[in-house]
Amino acid sequence: xxxxxxxxxxxxxxxxxxxxxxxxxxxxxxxxxxxxxxxxxxxxxxxxxxxxxxxxxxxxxxxxxxxxxxxxxxxxxxxxxxxxxxxxxxxxxxxxxxxxxxxxxxxxxxxxxxxxxxxxxxxxxxxxxxxxxxxxxxxxxxxxxxxxxxxxxxxxxxxxxxxxxxxxxxxxxxxxxxxxxxxxxxxxxxxxxxxxxxxxxxxxxxxxxxxxxxxx
Ligand code: E4P
Numbered sequence: 341x342x343x344x345x346x347x348x349x350x351x352x353x354x355x356x357x358x359x360x361x362x363x364x365x366x367x368x369x370x371x372x373x374x375x376x377x378x379x380x381x382x383x384x385x386x387x388x389x390x391x392x393x394x395x396x397x398x399x400x401x402x403x404x405x406x407x408x409x410x411x412x413x414x415x416x417x418x419x420x421x422x423x424x425x426x427x428x429x430x431x432x433x434x435x436x437x438x439x440x441x442x443x444x445x446x447x448x449x450x451x452x453x454x455x456x457x458x459x460x461x462x463x464x465x466x467x468x469x470x471x472x473x474x475x476x477x478x479x480x481x482x483x484x485x486x487x488x489x490x491x492x493x494x495x496x497x498x499x500x501x502x503x504x505x506x507x508x509x510x511x512x513x514x515x516x517x518x519x520x521x522x523x524x525x526x527x528x529x530x531x532x533x534x535x536x537x538x539x540x541x542x543x544x545x546x547x548x549x550x551x552x553x554x555x556x
Contacts, residue, residue: 341515341521342521342522343356343362343529345526346366346367346505348365348371348374348386353365353390359529361529363392363521364390364523365386365394366501366503366523367383367396367397368395368397368447380416387420388417391419393419393421394420395421395422395423395447396416396420396421397423397425398422398423401429403430403436421444422444423467424437424445424446425448431457431458431461435461444462444464446458446463446467448467449466450468450472452487454466455487456490459491459494459496459498460496464498466501467503468483468500470484470503470514471510481513481517485517488517488519499520502519502523503522505522505525507528508532510522511524511532
């Protein structure tokens with residue numbers, strides 16, 4: 341399973357990159373606006389820093405606007421994946437971008453049948469938002485499981501990129517289902533690394549060793 345980082349923050353990208361756990365990055369207008377400053381400069385820096393796919397999202401809501409923006413976004417780097425919202429105009433744009441050989445990530449996917457449409461039109465990735473569904477008492481992961489079955493039944497090459505992740509259990513469930521990619525907020529990567537028993541265990545090992553060295 342590939343790990344993408346769901347952020348536009350350069351420090352977070354650098355840190356996870358140094359851990360060797362960074363396979364790519366996903367951004368969205370909210371994440372980009374959180375960083376402030378010149379988004380074009382920020383996007384270019386992210387693309388340069390990341391040795392893997394970087395999703396940059398369009399803002400337009402008509403397919404003409406999306407295509408125009410996509411042409412601009414791909415100029416930021418060869419690793420750019422154009423993020424398109426799962427709306428009818430987005431599907432029109434998706435079809436054209438697929439024909440042009442531009443990599444795409446269909447975002448704001450909330451049902452397996454939306455994912456099916458995106459896959460039929462050649463999306464590179466679909467992003468089911470599991471956390472937002474869970475927040476409405478609907479199982480986000482159940483939909484991901486159904487997507488996996490649909491894609492496998494018809495041998496679609498579209499990758500399932502689990503998004504809107506809230507906690508480590510989402511990572512476990514996505515992995516058991518066989519999702520191709522999961523995009524993680526920095527906080528979840530941190531949670532994944534820690535376990536109280538690891539910290540307690542290490543503290544005890546070090547204390548025992550210190551006592552042994554002192555001959556106690
Ligand atoms: C995915 O690409 C999105 O950027 C992201 O995962 C959305 O998550 P949220 O529900 O935390 O905003």
